[in-house]
Amino acid sequence: MKKFILIVVLLFQYGLNAQVVIGDNVVSNQNIVKVKDGAKGIILPFSTTYTAFPKYDASSPDVFSDYPNLVGGLIYNKTDDQYYKYDGFAWNPARQIQGIFQPKGSRLGISSGITIPCFAFGLGICLSLGAPVYLAPDNKSQVLVDNLLLKNVSSVTIKQNGMYDVAAALGFTGGSVGAQVGVTEFKLTLQVKYTPASDWETIVTKTNYSLVFIVDTQGSKTSSFAQTISLPTGAELRVVPTITTVGGSGGSMAAYGTDSNSINSYIGARLIKAY
Template sequence: MKKITLLFVLIFHYALMAQVTIGSSTVSNQNILKVQDGTRGVILPYSNTYTTFPKYDAASTDLFSDYPNLVGGLIYNKADDQYYKYDGFAWNPARQLQGVFQLKGSRLGISSGITIPCLAFGLGICLSLGAPVYLAPDDKSQVLVDNLLLKNASSVTIKQNGMYDIAAALGFTGGSVGAQIGITEFKLTLQVKYTPASAWETIVTKSNYSIIFIIDTQGSKTSSFSQTVSLPAGAELRVVPTITTVGGSGGSLSAYGTDTSSVNSYIGARLIKAY
C-alpha cells in the first residue's frame, strides 16, 4: 500500500511540474505554459488608465509603491496603447521616454531647424547657424508630449530640481557633390545653461559618420544619445549639431539641414528622482 501511495504522489508531482500546452500537441520541458494559435490571441491584464495600475500611489515621486514580488509584471494601458512593465519600483512604458502618459516625462519635437553649409578642401569647414528649436506643438499621434512642462516661450527649461534621463536625436538631411574622398562626421552635443547668467556647458557628445566618395548622398545620417544628469530648476537645455568633413583629395560643396520629423529628431526627458 505504501508503494502504491508513493507512486501516486510521484505521478501527481510530475503532473504539477509538466508543461501546460494550449493550441498545440507539441510539448517542451523548456516552458511552463505554451500558447500556440495562428488565428486567436491571448488577452493579458489591462487597464483603462495608469491610475488603476497595481501599486498606484499619487503621493509617491514615481507614482507607484515599491513591491519586489511584482517584478516582471505586465499590464496593457488602453489609454496610450502600449504595455507597461513593473521593475520593483514603478510601471515603465514599453516606449520608455516616448510614453504619452508617462507623467514624469516629456518628448519634444523640432519647431524650427537650421541649415549647415560646408566647403571642403581636405579639411572641411561647416557653419552651424545656431541650434534647432525643440518647441514643436504636442501631438500624441507623433508621441510628442510635454508632461514635465519643459517648454518656455523660446527655450527648453527644467522646472524641478532632480535627476533626469535626457535623450536626444537629430536627423541630418542633404549631401555633398565634389571630387573628394573621405568621411563626414555628424556630431550632436547636449549643452546645459544652469543659470540665466552662466555660459553653456557641454554634457555629452555623440557622432555618426558617412563616407564621401565623389557624392555623399542623402541617407541615414542620425546621431542620438542618452545621458543621466542632475539638473536644477531653471536650467536650460539645447542640442548643438556640428559637421566636419575630412577628405583624402579634391574638394566638395555641401548643404546640410536638420530633419524635422519627430521620428528622427527629438529631445526627451524623464524625471528619475526629485530633490
C-alpha cells in the same frame, strides 16, 4: 393588467442592469462583470505581431490610426510577450515607458531646424548656424507630450530640481557633391545653461560617421545619446549639431539640414528623483 405590465417592465429593466457572474453565485453591485475561479483564467485577444493589431496603418507616424471608441482596449502580443493598451492614438506596450502616459517625462519635437553649409578642400569646413529649437506642439500620435512642462516661449527649461534621464536625437538631411573621398563626421552635443547669467556647458557629445565617395547620398543620418544628469530649477537645455568632413578632396560643396520628423529628431527628459 396595468400591474402586470409594470411588473414586466421592472423585471426587464433589472435584466438590463444585472451583473454577469461567472464561477460564483454571489452578486456585487461594485462590478458589471464578475469572474471567480481559482483554477481557470480569461483569454483576452492576442496577436503574433503588432502589424495585425486593430487600426494598424504603416503610413501613420506611430503606425496606428486614431480611434477614440477603442480607448482602453487590451491585446496580447505573442512576439514580445506583453500586453498593449490602446489610448485612442496608438497601442502602447505595458513594459515601455513613453511620454504619453509617463507623468514624469517629456518628449519634445523640433519646431524650427537649421541649415549647415559645408565647403571641402581636403579638410571640410561646415558652419552650424545656431541650434534647432525643440518646441513643437504636443502631438500624441507622434508621441510628443510635455508632461514636465519643459517648454518656455523660446527655450527648454527645467522646472524642478532633480536627477534626470535626458535623451536627444537629431536627423541630418542633405549631402555633398564634388570630387571627394573621405569621412563626414556628424556630431551632436548636449549643452546646459545652469543659470541665466552662466555660459553654456557641454555635458555629452555623440558622433556618427558617413563614408563619402564622390557624392554623399546615403540619405538621412541620425545621431543620438542618453545621459543621466542632475539639473536645478531654471536650467536650460539645448542640442548643438556640428559636421566635419575629412579626406582627400579636389573641392566639394554640401548642404545639410536638420530633419524635423519626430521619429528622427527629439529631446526627451524623465525625472528620476526630485530634490
